[in-house]
Amino acid sequence: MDDPRIDDLTGRETMGHEFDGIEELNTPMPRWWLITFYLTIVWGIGYTIAFPAWPMISGATAGLLGYATREEVAQDIADHDASNAALVDELLAVDLAAFDPQSDLHRYAVARGGAVFRAQCSQCHGSGAAGAIGFPNLLDNDWLWGGDLPAITYSITHGIRNETDLDAHWSQMPAYGDMLATDEIEQIADFLPTLASANNDTSAPGAVLFADNCAACHGDAGLGNRDMGAPNLADAIWLYGGDRDDIIESITNARFGVMPAWGQRLSEEDVRAVATYVHSLGGGE
Template identity: 65%
Template sequence: MTERKVDDATGVETTGHTWDGIEELNNPLPRWWLWTFYITIVWGVLYTIAFPAWPLISQATGGVLGYSTRGEVAERIEAHEAANAGLVQELNAVELASLAPGDDLHRYAVGRGASVFRAQCSQCHGQGAAGFEGYPNLLDDDWLWGGDLANIQATIQHGIRNETDPDARFSQMPAYGEIFEPEEIDAVVEYVLAFSREPENPDLLPLGEELYLDNCAACHGDAGMGDREQGAPNLTDAIWLYGSDREDVEYSVINARYGVMPAWGQRLSEADVRAVSVYVHSLGGGEVAPSE
């Protein structure tokens, strides 16, 4: 052990540590610092007793004050719901098509629907609702199942091609790769693309037309305009859910597509479903209800 000694210049005992000939003095810590340190220890102990602190297997110690951040959030949510209970009741009872932009209830529905959309729908349709490949753009007026409020609500409520809601909207395109020969695939693709662009190989159009009318027109229509009752897309508007390249269209013909949307009526409250329906309808592509 290094022998400690008293520094001649200061009269303070050294610690015995020396670096480059410089000895470390054993000066005590300032008393104010020590007392501050002791207070923080006491404060920490009291805090862990009073508030949730120590993690256990499935939860943390509750603390004698019974404080809970989750409880505080729950109280705020409950207070918010209580404050809007009247509007929620009106929203659940009103005919959505009767809501006029600018009305208090319409503004509430749009605001609430926007929050629901950002939390639940934006992962697929994007924050701005412009969609991605395989997920429809909700800003335009190209609707597979109809763009009026009633149809939007039905799509959100029941979803599409899911296995959880018996009222889910359902349609299925055959995989023609198991039906057509390769040259027939080429002909059908050429004919379908010719609805919206100049054909690259006009010689394939007669065969493509024959195959299309025999196999595809029942859903997409003789003129390729689609059928919303079946969710069959319009092939003439150059709006392609899965891509407009020849390879994309060929893949759709060969393998078919089977997009699935959840039944949000099983996950959201009625008010949330109705609110997000109003919000989506208000984005710019919403349509008026078809006349009876």
């Protein structure tokens, strides 16, 4: 680096380096910029002293003013709850079996339930409630435990096959891999997709095995049994996949999906609201 020199044209000192004949002038920052910069430093120090700022082991410095946005948020929540108190009371008292979908209360329940669904249910059932492999589609009419509004409310409240609520829906399919030979399971897997056809071959080897091992729960025609939690096998809707390998896996090792009891996590009004929202999506009954 060359020693700084005075530029002949501007009379300013150079920075002492040169690039292809071009030298950089040592031009000081404008005074207004420096004043502003120093003021922001002073303001920043003052802010960290006056307001909560510095993280500590178990919290943060409270600041001289003791200001906290948590109190404002809590007040906003309290104001919101107070403004909707009458609607909440109506929602808790309404007969879900006769809930008028044209009422203002129903519209409120759908709006509230949609927010609850997006926060609590969409992780499994999807943001559009279309489900995924192992997580039911809530937009169709294939509801294992009942798809009317009271039934949906019960399922959300108590859950499915969980061990925290004694009133949870419960069913268990045996793992036929421990009971049947591999070729017998394959024969049943080949027969099951034909149940959706009115002309399925009831004399096929898989049909005989189905009648002996599966019909007791799923019915002779494979239409399922809601009281037992046995799904309909004749509607071409398969929770865990409907190709041959998926069906073989289901028969061999069985499935055991679990849904938590949301009545233990949500308020009763939120349970009723999200049930109303799910029912309003068009599936169910």
